[in-house]
Amino acid sequence: MSHHTVSVELENKPGALVRISQLFARRGYNIQSLAVGPTERPGISRLTLRVDCSEHTIEQIEKQMHKLVNVLRVVELLPDESVERELALITVGAPPDRRAELIALGDVFGARVADIGREALTFEIVGRPEELDAFEELVRPHGVRELARTGRIGLRRPGPRQSRAQAALT
Amino acid sequence: MTRMLGSDAILRSLEAEGVEVMFGIPGGAILPTYDAIARGTTVRHVLARHEQGAGHMAQGYARASGRVGVAIATSGPGATNLVTPIADAWMDSTPLVCITGQVYSRLIGTDAFQEIDITGITLPCVKHSWLVQDVREIPAVMKAAFHVARTGRPGPVLVDIAKDAQEAELDFHYPDEVDLPGWKPPTKVHERQVREAARAIADARQPIVYAGGGVLNGDACAELLELIESANLPSVVTLMGKSAIPDSHPLNCGMPGMHGSKFANFALNKSDLIIAVGSRFDDRVTGKVSAFAPGAKVIHFDIDAAEVGKIRSADIPVVGPLKLALTQLTSELKTMLAEKPMQTAAWHAQLDEWRGQYPYKYRKGTPGSLIKPQLVMETLRDITAGRNDVIWTTGVGQHQMWAMQYLQCDEPRSFITSGGLGTMGFGVPAAVGAKAARPDATVICVDGDGCFQMTCQELATAALERLPIVVVIVNNGWLGMVRQWQDLFYSERFAETHLTKQVPDYAQLAEALGAAGFTVDHEDDLESTLRAALEAGRTAVVDVRTDPEENCYPMIPAGAAAVDIIEMPDEEEVPS
Ligand SMILES: Cc1ncc(C[n+]2csc(CCOP(=O)(O)OP(=O)(O)O)c2C)c(N)n1
Numbered sequence: 001m002s003h004h005t006v007s008v009e010l011e012n013k014p015g016a017l018v019r020i021s022q023l024f025a026r027r028g029y030n031i032q033s034l035a036v037g038p039t040e041r042p043g044i045s046r047l048t049l050r051v052d053c054s055e056h057t058i059e060q061i062e063k064q065m066h067k068l069v070n071v072l073r074v075v076e077l078l079p080d081e082s083v084e085r086e087l088a089l090i091t092v093g094a095p096p097d098r099r100a101e102l103i104a105l106g107d108v109f110g111a112r113v114a115d116i117g118r119e120a121l122t123f124e125i126v127g128r129p130e131e132l133d134a135f136e137e138l139v140r141p142h143g144v145r146e147l148a149r150t151g152r153i154g155l156r157r158p159g160p161r162q163s164r165a166q167a168a169l170t
Numbered sequence: 171m172t173r174m175l176g177s178d179a180i181l182r183s184l185e186a187e188g189v190e191v192m193f194g195i196p197g198g199a200i201l202p203t204y205d206a207i208a209r210g211t212t213v214r215h216v217l218a219r220h221e222q223g224a225g226h227m228a229q230g231y232a233r234a235s236g237r238v239g240v241a242i243a244t245s246g247p248g249a250t251n252l253v254t255p256i257a258d259a260w261m262d263s264t265p266l267v268c269i270t271g272q273v274y275s276r277l278i279g280t281d282a283f284q285e286i287d288i289t290g291i292t293l294p295c296v297k298h299s300w301l302v303q304d305v306r307e308i309p310a311v312m313k314a315a316f317h318v319a320r321t322g323r324p325g326p327v328l329v330d331i332a333k334d335a336q337e338a339e340l341d342f343h344y345p346d347e348v349d350l351p352g353w354k355p356p357t358k359v360h361e362r363q364v365r366e367a368a369r370a371i372a373d374a375r376q377p378i379v380y381a382g383g384g385v386l387n388g389d390a391c392a393e394l395l396e397l398i399e400s401a402n403l404p405s406v407v408t409l410m411g412k413s414a415i416p417d418s419h420p421l422n423c424g425m426p427g428m429h430g431s432k433f434a435n436f437a438l439n440k441s442d443l444i445i446a447v448g449s450r451f452d453d454r455v456t457g458k459v460s461a462f463a464p465g466a467k468v469i470h471f472d473i474d475a476a477e478v479g480k481i482r483s484a485d486i487p488v489v490g491p492l493k494l495a496l497t498q499l500t501s502e503l504k505t506m507l508a509e510k511p512m513q514t515a516a517w518h519a520q521l522d523e524w525r526g527q528y529p530y531k532y533r534k535g536t537p538g539s540l541i542k543p544q545l546v547m548e549t550l551r552d553i554t555a556g557r558n559d560v561i562w563t564t565g566v567g568q569h570q571m572w573a574m575q576y577l578q579c580d581e582p583r584s585f586i587t588s589g590g591l592g593t594m595g596f597g598v599p600a601a602v603g604a605k606a607a608r609p610d611a612t613v614i615c616v617d618g619d620g621c622f623q624m625t626c627q628e629l630a631t632a633a634l635e636r637l638p639i640v641v642v643i644v645n646n647g648w649l650g651m652v653r654q655w656q657d658l659f660y661s662e663r664f665a666e667t668h669l670t671k672q673v674p675d676y677a678q679l680a681e682a683l684g685a686a687g688f689t690v691d692h693e694d695d696l697e698s699t700l701r702a703a704l705e706a707g708r709t710a711v712v713d714v715r716t717d718p719e720e721n722c723y724p725m726i727p728a729g730a731a732a733v734d735i736i737e738m739p740d741e742e743e744v745p746s
C-alpha cells in the first residue's frame with residue numbers, strides 16, 4: 001500500500017463525475033480525497049484524486065479510467081514532479097485569553113484568521129497537504145470544533161524534471 | 171439537411187449505420203419512435219415478447235454476425251428488463267446499442283409514471299450511455315453510440331431518449347465523424363513488444379496459446395490459425411473462444427477451466443509459456459490464481475489494456491487490435507523460425523499422450539435406462555457432422571458444459587453462449603437473433619429445462635417472425651448444475667432444485683407457442699426425433715428426458731487449483 005495522487009482531465013458532461021466515482025466504488029478502490037474544478041480550457045474539468053493502494057491497483061485504476069469516454073487524460077502526480085496544494089478551514093476553541101497564542105501559531109504556518117467568535121476562531125490555511133496535517137495536529141489540543149478540507153489539487157511541474165533548488169522551494 | 175422529427179431521426183440514424191434489424195417492444199415513452207416505424211423504415215423490427223428476450227436477440231444477432239445488435243424498449247420496466255442483456259453483453263464484450271424511451275424532460279426527476287434512471291442503473295455495465303433531452307443531439311449521439319459499441323473492446327451502450335426529444339423537430343444531418351476526444355481505443359501495436367513476443371515463442375519449449383472470445387470479437391480467427399499452424403503451436407480455447415479455431419483442428423487442445431478436460435487444463439497449467447490472445451484469465455479458467463500455471467511466462471495480447479496484468483501479470487504485454495498484432499507476430503516468428511526451428515517435439519509428444527489419456531468420458535446407458543445427456547450432444551454432433559451452416563446457442567448449466575465438451579464447431583461464430591454472466595434464459599432468444607443475422611443457417615439451441623422456462627415465450631417470436639430455430643431441451647427435471655453443487659458440496663441436500671420433467675409438458679407448450687413439439691423418452695428414438703425436428707421446416711422443440719443424476723465431469727471446484735480436478739467417480743461411488 002502507498003499513497004497515489006492522480007490527475008484526471010475530464011469533459012464537463014452530465015454524469016462524467018458519477019462514472020468515475022462509480023468505477024471506484026464498483027472495483028473496490030478507496031478514494032481518500034477528490035477535488036474537482038475547472039481548468040484553463042472551457043468545458044474541461046480537472047479532478048485530483050488521492051488513493052491508498054498498491055502499485056498494481058493504481059495501474060488498474062489508470063487503465064480503467066482511460067476507458068471512460070469522457071476522460072481525456074490520466075496522469076499520476078509523482079511527489080518529486082508535481083505541485084500539490086489544499087485549503088482547510090479549521091474552527092478552534094479560543095477563549096479570549098488563548099487567542100493571541102493561537103494567532104501566533106497560525107502565523108508560523110501562514111494560516112489566516114477567517115473569522116473570530118467569542119469562544120472560537122476559524123483559520124484558513126493553504127498549503128501542501130502535509131503542512132495542513134501538521135497544523136491540524138498542533139491546534140488539536142486547543143479543541144477543534146469543526147474542520148473542512150477541500151482535498152488536494154495538483155499539477156505537474158512545468159519543467160521536465162525538478163531541480164534540487166525547486167524541491168527546496170516547496 | 172432535412173427537417174424531421176426526432177423519432178424519424180432515430181430511424182434515419184439506424185439506417186445510416188446500416189442496421190438491418192432491431193429487436194424490441196413498444197410502450198409509452200418510446201411510442202413516437204414506433205410511430206416513426208409505422209411511417210416507414212428499411213430497418214426490420216422484430217417484436218419480442220419480453221425486453222430481456224429482445225436484448226438477448228440483439229446479442230445473438232451481434233455474436234452471429236459480428237455487427238452491432240440493436241434493442242429498443244420503453245422507459246421504466248421496459249428499460250429495466252433490458253438490464254440483464256446489457257450486463258451479459260458487458261461481460262462477454264458484445265457490441266450492443268440499446269435505445270430506451272424516457273419520460274418527458276419536464277417530468278424527469280419527479281418520479282413520474284414509468285420514470286426510472288436507467289442510465290444510472292446501467293452505469294456499471296455499459297461502455298457509455300447518453301440521456302438525450304435535446305432533439306438536436308440525436309444524430310451525433312447515435313453516431314457516437316455505434317462507434318463506441320463497436321470500437322476497441324466491443325460492448326453495450328445505452329441511448330435514453332426523452333419523449334419530447336422524439337417529438338420535436340430538427341434539421342437532420344448524419345455526421346461523418348464522431349466527436350469523442352476522450353475515446354481513443356488502440357489502433358496500433360508496439361512493434362518491439364511483438365518482436366519480443368516472437369522471440370519468447372521461438373525460445374519456448376512448452377508453449378500454449380490460450381485463445382478467448384477476443385479472437386472472435388477482433389475478427390482474428392484466420393490470423394490465429396495462421397499463427398498456430400506456422401509455428402505448430404498447440405492452443406486451448408475458452409468457452410467464449412469456442413469456434414475461433416476449428417474444434418477438429420489437431421492443434422486445438424480444447425477448453426480449459428472448471429469443466430474443461432484434464433488434457434486442456436494440463437496443457438495450460440504445465441506450459442512454460444502462455445500466449446494469451448483475447449482471453450482474460452477468468453476465475454473459471456484459472457481456478458486458484460496463485461497455483462495457476464506456476465512455471466509459465468505470459469505473453470498477453472488484448473485490445474483492452476486494462477485486461478493485461480489484471481489477474482496474472484504479463485511478462486510481455488501487447489496491447490492493440492488482435493488482427494494486426496497476430497499478423498505481425500506471425501511474420502516475425504516465421505523469420506525467426508527459418509533460422510532456428512521450434513524445439514517443441516517433446517511437448518507435443520506429451521500433449522498427444524494427455525490427449526489420448528484424458529478424453530471426455532461418461533458411462534453409457536444400458537438398454538432401457540434413462541438417456542444420458544452426453545449422448546444427446548454426441549447425437550447432435552453426429553447428425554450435423556460435415557455441415558458448415560449450423561449455429562449453436564445454449565442456456566447455462568450442465569447442458570451448456572456438455573454442449574461445450576461434445577459439440578464440434580469448425581466455423582467462426584458458430585457457438586453462442588453466455589459466458590461471463592452465466593445468464594439462464596439466454597439460449598432461446600439468442601438463437602432467434604442469430605437466425606435473424608444468418609437466415610441461411612440452421613440455428614440450434616441446446617437448452618436446460620430450467621433455462622427454457624425463463625425465456626420460452628420467445629418461441630412465439632420465432633414462429634410469427636418466421637425465424638425458425640430448433641430447441642433441444644436437456645430435460646433432467648432439475649436445476650441440474652445447482653443440483654450438482656448440492657450433490658458434491660452440500661451433502662446431497664437438494665434444496666429447491668427439483669423442477670420435475672412433466673410440468674410443463676414442453677411439447678404441448680411448444681405447440682401452444684406456435685412451434686412443433688417433440689418428446690423423447692428412449693435412446694432408440696433420440697436420433698430420429700432430432701432429425702425430424704431439424705427437418706420440420708419450422709420452429710421446433712424437442713423435449714429429451716435425460717438421467718437427472720448425471721453430473722458434469724471433470725470439475726475443478728471453485729477456487730481450487732487445476733491439479734485438484736475431480737474426475738468422474740468410479741462405478742461404485744455413483745449415487746444410485
Ligand atoms: C438467471 C439465473 N438464475 C440463476 C442462475 C444459477 N444457476 C446456474 S445453472 C442453474 C440451473 C440451470 O438449470 P437447467 O436450465 O435445467 O440446466 P441444467 O443444469 O439442468 O442442465 C442455475 C439455477 C443463473 N445462472 N442464472
Ligand SMILES: [Mg+2]
Pocket residue numbers: 567618619620644645646647648649650
Ligand atoms: Mg435441468
